[in-house]
Amino acid sequence: MKSKAALLMEIPGKWEVVEVDIDEPRANEVLLRNIAAGLCHSDEHHATGDSDRQHLPYCGGHEGSAIVEAVGPGVSTVQPGDHVVTAFLPSCGRCRWCARGMQNLCDVGALIPTGAMLDGTHRMHHEGRDVAQACFLGTFSQWSVVPERSCIPIDKDIPLVAAALLGCGVPTGWGSAVIAGGVVPGDVVIVMGTGGLGINAVQGAKHAGAARIIAADPIEFRRTSALSFGATDAVSSIEEATDLARSLTNGQGADVAIITTSILDGVQVARGLEAVRKAGTLVVTAVPGRNPGELPIDLAQFPLFQKRIQGCLYGAMSPTLAVPRLLDLYRAGSLKLDELVNRTFTLDEINDGWAAMYDGSTLRGMVLHDTP
Template sequence: MSTRAAILWGIGEKWSVEDVELAEPGFGQVRVKVHATGLCHSDDHAVTGDMPTPLPLVGGHEGAGVVEAVGPGVTRVAPGDHVVLIFQPPCGYCRNCARGRSNLCLNASLQDYGASKPFKARGQEVAATGDLGTFADVTVVSERCVVKMGKDIPFNVASLLGCAVTTGWGAAVYLAEVEPGDNVVVIGSGGVGINSVQGAKNAGANLIVAVDTVELKRQKALEFGATHAVASVEEAKELLAENTDGRMADAAILSVGVGDASKLGQIVDLTGPAGTTVVTSVSPFASTTVDLNLALFTLSQKTLRGNVYGGVQVHRDIPLLLDLYRQGHLKLNELITRTYTLDQINEGYADMHAGKNIRGVIEF
């Protein structure tokens, strides 16, 4: 069938919205009418070339929609089901899935990220970000890439569970392992970081210090549960020292748009003894040198962790997060600053770069 999608043809180019051919769902695949997709910074890493991805590429890895058709062998969902789309789909039986690390499923390797090619445009095959390609009216994905949800959940908020909410929430709850009374600092309070703020709040944190250079994001962080919001890492360091008798933060979560390895030491310095630093930000792949006082790191028994999907187990956590949303414990509507049409995608990313959005969402 024919549909419309936003394609990236080359590094540094704009998204091109055009007609594409979409394959029929094959064995184990489903066709999904996409209703909403978030404008995540990760897709922009493909544009800048910070993150190597196959090109040309239909972007988008944060979406929700309705199953339209299913291929042979599909058993988990049926046409008409409302679903959240997920990248890194767990197989359920590999070593990592079996030990509760399904976000690191060995059969959904990020090495093959975007390897499936359901789209065709200008006579050539086009890859799909995260094997999803949600910057399209309609897409074809593995049935493992969908999690069924209740029909009471609006698509625009559901789409954010595909990346921003899970990645940010999990950074605080599962990776930093925030406990009641912990002091937490979140550096970068955009669409992902602000969910670390509300994750820390739900986990019972004492101080939650949000750091962002953008006034709107500091304001929003306070609405989402931050106890303090400051504009720089230096201010956060002073504030933590004063308010913790020098014990500093139990957890620091780095979620700025693009990570900078040369500044990692300053982030780790915000934590005290046995503190954990979670690096959510994706840094340029070419950047490999970290500036960190390793002796102090060792002698204060600190922890440094990466972040894939917030360490969440999607089949447990997406229903859990939706329940928290229904009860009013999780703010999702408030994450969406502005909605766009697919044709306005480049405007949406320009707004993201200008710091205007907590999250921009494309609605179809």
């Protein structure tokens, strides 16, 4: 079948909307009619060359919601007509990490950079060339064939635009505070960068009962937005956030600092570690660029102050557990999803969406597909 899709033909490069061919789903695969696709900076890293990509053309999009159109042989967890959130981290259910309830670290994730399906072949093609799909998904296409393991069924009363956010941004940010950061009632928390990830780290810290949530972002719109999502304070830099946290804690510093900036570098990590108190935690969620620079850390902070740097992937949560739980919070009015999408774009307008992300006028831009 034919589909419109936004592809990268070269790196660095611009997203080009072209027609692609989609194969039928094979064993344990699903054909999706994609409805909404989030514009996450992780996809744009490929366009700028901050992330390596071995196979071109490349169809981006790893955050989305869809309706199951058809299933291949052996599929048992979804059926045609089901509404699903697409998980950019599929889970095999058998590896060491899945067995420990850590689906976000599933060994299948090692295959993501290939852009192929789990059997090593491709289901999307352009002018006779195989097209790589972001995280097995390619939500920047109207239609895509994905592994069954990448589909999380949801109730049909959930708006699909809101549901799409559960594919990446919301759980990654929320879990950065609640799970990876271990925020507890009364904590002072700093969130560095309040775009699509950081704004949800703010929501997570509020849910966990933090007494003060300090949002640090150079863009005024994002600072103002952070206040409406639960931040108690908003400043323009980590230095200001650090000074404020120390003034609130008799000079000790924040209990938890979370880095959710657009691109991670070594200086940010050093500043974040300096911002936390003794035995404090720095959560690193942001993705580094190609040249993140040196890591100018005073190593004495580890043996003398017992500080901890904690990495975080998908909020340190298992997707099949996190999605329904977060949707329960959404239903209860305890998690904002609709308010995150302040601008939507057609697939043809995808580069306008990226421009809006760069100028800071969106929290999460969303592509809405026009599928037959």
